Amino acid sequence: MSWLRALKHTARTGMKVERTRLEPLVALRAAIGLAIVIGFGLAFLGPGAAASSAFGAFMAAIATFQKSWRPRPVLALASGLTLAVSTFVGYLVGSSHTGLFLALLAVWTFTAGLLWAAGPTAGIIASGNVAVMLVTVTLPTSVAQAAGHAAMIAAGGVVQALLIVLFPIRRWGAQRDALADALAAEADYARRLRHDPVCAFDPQPLMRARDAATVTARQARRRPAELHGARGLAERVRPVLASLADPAVGAPAEGPARDRVRELLDAAGTVLDAAARAIRHGDPVRLPAPALAVLKSPDTVDLLTGAPQRAARRLAALLDDVLETAEPRSGRLVAPDESMLRPTLTALVPTVLRSVRAELHPDSPILRHAVRVTGVACAGYLIGQVLPFGHGYWAPMASVMIMRPDFSQTYARAVARFTGTLVGVAVATGIVQLAQPGMYLSGFLAVVSAGLMYVLMRTGYAVSQVCVSAYVVFLLGMGGVRWDQTVPDRVALTLVGGLLAMLAYALYPAWETPRLRTRLADWIAADGRYAAAVLGHYAAPADARRADVRTALLAARDARIDWQDAVDRAAGEPVRHRGLSRAAADGAGEAVAAFGRNAMLLEAHLPDRSQAPVPGAAAMAEAVRADTEAGAKAVRERGVPGWERVRALVSQESAPVWGARDPGVLRAAGEQLLEALDEVSEALRT
Incomplete structure (x- = not known):
């Protein structure tokens, strides 16, 4: 520009007047x-x-x-x-x-x-x-x-x-709005999945709800119960919705099973919207009976089998929990040691000093x-x-x-x-x-x-x-x-x-445009660690911790937001792209988002601790981690990454990594991971 x-x-931009509440x-x-x-x-x-x-x-x-x-x-x-x-x-x-x-x-x-x-x-x-x-x-x-x-x-x-x-x-109004916005975003996502099974989801509302849920010890003792559990449930609903709708791991693209999935997604949107309204205003949940009937309908067993059936059952259970949690005065107040606590201003001083010290470079x-x-x-x-x-x-x-x-x-x-x-x-x-x-x-x-x-x-x-x-x-x-x-x-x-x-x-500028490659590389590496954490759970269900997957997911979201903010800032800067054009940035961003989404589909079917390890999953996790780290390094150095380790495993049709209880889910997810990584490389060649 x-x-x-x-x-x-x-x-x-400076003279723009926003319509806001x-x-x-x-x-x-x-x-x-x-x-x-x-x-x-x-x-x-x-x-x-x-x-x-x-x-x-x-x-x-x-x-x-x-x-x-x-x-x-x-x-x-x-x-x-x-x-x-x-x-x-x-x-x-x-x-x-x-x-x-x-x-x-x-x-x-x-x-x-x-x-x-x-x-x-x-x-x-x-x-x-x-x-x-x-x-x-x-x-x-x-x-x-x-x-x-x-x-x-x-x-x-x-x-x-x-x-x-x-x-x-309007006590707790900002926290109520943040949580309600997250549930409403999930409801909108469920409805969009009916027409576009692979549509994108912006995690910003979920991240804002997480920030709102981090409270001081004094706030934790007074926070209404309905503001405590629904956010975590919303986080778990999203991958289930995506896996249910995706034709590669869910129901077929057409037919009675797909029609049933559309009904379930519409009902899920209605339930989530009702929970959002109840939390926003502190009112009882008012849910249309047809929506609940669709989720409880017995014909799901006849129309859906395998992974789609498990996803439908999981969705119904999660939505039941959402409705129960969203009801005002639904339970006891949450103890401070059960909350994500925000440090006091005095306790925040060392953190601020570390943040400032980290910025002391040219x-x-x-x-x-x-x-x-x-x-x-x-x-x-x-x-x-x-x-x-x-x-x-x-x-x-x-x-x-x-x-x-x-x-x-x-x-x-x-x-x-x-x-x-x-x-x-x-x-x-x-x-x-x-x-x-x-x-x-x-x-x-x-x-x-x-x-x-x-x-x-x-x-x-x-x-x-x-x-x-x-x-x-x-x-x-x-x-x-x-x-x-x-x-x-x-x-x-x-x-x-x-x-x-x-x-x-x-x-004395601080242009964002020259740093776009670094932001993209950070996102690729973070998504790779998230995908590797998910695959690691398949490799050792008995020893795996869901908290590790959660931590990797949050880091990937932070990297994605940093990338999006950087792209938005760079769009208005009067400097050349210096190696990453606008088209390449858009294409690479979409491809990395698709890679993260495919990892999320795998997360929706994580095995229980009692289930046997998936043969070869550890090798795939290591390949994903190594390739994405190497790919991130190549992006920073203005190169085009390759994904040789992942490609070698996916191309082995008889590889033991696909010998799971539901090989269709793992095979499709692995192929989609590689396809998304190849799209990243293709975008960077433009």
């Missing part, structure tokens, strides 16, 4: 918290302290809207307290010497950039705190006042946390982002001091809020922020000129602007920036700052900050 096309693409009650609660701290500050401490507390409450509320499964009060407190510390330290350093403050800004910004290694929530909160710190350090005039302002900022975070605790809205996009944002923040601060404007901090503040580790987000946010700032300050200026608001009315208008931002936050960055710009104008108006003292400065310096951010990425 050329630079011109890339700029057009990112501009359209709004959360007005949650936004109202956040706005009320902001109103409380502003009102208290204006009534008892003056406009300066009110502005400080407003920034603390404002950023704490934004933290609670991030996509994180941690308790919302914890996020609010973490945001408020870290911003308070940043403000106090920043004032102590900045009040004595500009050079020292610049050094502190560099350290703070570099650290915030590295915290993206811990995830987007940590990165966003840290970046926001650095940006707001640039404003709040200008409000106090003495050390005592700085301590008071820091205390007010922390109080803003405490108020938001208390409101979340005292007035919970090719790391996180390290490059930290270096970029540090250089831009310092340059923006100096430029803001030199330019004949007041409020020079707006240039570095805009840069820090705009910049992200990838190209598309940075450029899209730069366009969206400048456009949103223009519209927001224009609207706010018009209101100020018409209403001539005083201190309290300015505070009220600031709260309204923030409330609108909370409501519309997920509709698009440009929309939220309109509200944020108006919020800042009204907030500064509380202290008597006239609009003509802020609007021109803010618009001009926001443009400077945006241009600096865009220029920095162009000069």
Whole structure:
């Protein structure tokens, strides 16, 4: 993609307005918290302290809207307290010497950039705190006042946390939605399998449900029972659905057995949808009688035999468990030692340090982002001091809020922020000129602007920036700052900050396109380990552990998501493909996904511990592992992989690996594994 096309693409992306579900009650609660701290500050401490507390409450509320499964009060407190510390330290350093403050800004910004290694929530909160710190350090005039302002900022975070605790809205709602979305995705998959027996399934909803199911010890003691078991059942339903529908290992492509499979898949979709609705709303399960009758119908025994019959019976048993688990108050609360526990914030520190340390190498996009944002923040601060404007901090503040580790987000946010700032300050200026608001009315208008931002936050960055710009104008108006003292400065310096951010990425990029081969190689190797783990279970059923298969599956899913994210980011970059064209990437991705799907079909028929080992399965597992590791190495080195070991075993028609209780399943799966691997090689030749 050329630079011109890339700029057009990112501009359209930045100005895009999404249609998404709004959360007005949650936004109202956040706005009320902001109103409380502003009102208290204006009534008892003056406009300066009110502005400080407003920034603390404002950023704490934004933290609670991030996509994180941690308790919302914890996020609010973490945001408020870290911003308070940043403000106090920043004032102590900045009040004595500009050079020292610049050094502190560099350290703070570099650290915030590295915290993206811990995830987007940590990165966003840290970046926001650095940006707001640039404003709040200008409000106090003495050390005592700085301590008071820091205390007010922390109080803003405490108020938001208390409101979340005292007035919970749709308790466990995010976890319910994640689990319900996973079950609904399974239902949609079952229906699509009726028409396309080999259709693809996106594991994202299942992975999101797993993240939602990882809770703190305190949450585990209070989690409703219906949120505990259904996710694991959904994970086990998916391979059974696929094996039942696939003509190679399930029912024939046409005939009465296929018609019966279509009925079973439709009924499964109905059951899963009913369970999803019950979990989402906490209501009893309402299941149409015909769907349950289809699953229990005795003619399954007459129409289906062998592997399809076992899959149908397994499906019926799993769906029974899903219905039982999805029923509200269906059982006891889950003990903490039976849950996937999330570490506390203090216990998370060593993990974050390890993640950051892993990014300290020249090719790391996180390290490059930290270096970029540090250089831009310092340059923006100096430029803001030199330019004949007041409020020079707006240039570095805009840069820090705009910049992200990838190209598309940075450029899209730069366009969206400048456009949103223009519209927001224009609207706010018009209101100020018409209403001539005083201190309290300015505070009220600031709260309204923030409330609108909370409501519309997920509709698009440009929309939220309109509200944020108006919020800042009204907030500064509380202290008597006239609009003509802020609007021109803010618009001009926001443009400077945006241009600096865009220029920095162009000069010191972290392109995803050259890393596509590495991402693909990682996915091939992870899928190979998953397939080898499944085959290893056939080789030694008595000694095998299903947990090993599960661990390999999760690693393969992570690798697949990394690949998909990389492809999406690379699609908007203005660089050449450097050895992996878009067509080759698409073809190879589809082939590796098919390889993983074929391994999943084998997983659906894993033997019990009591069954005899499958002769030759160990040899096949080792061949798959060795070939995929070697193939991954070849992909990284810009070669075309070969699969000689797997091909040699599959081509031996009388090989003992096919001497299982159901040789059709293993033979078909082995041939499909090799076919998918050959398609990977063919795609990479293009």
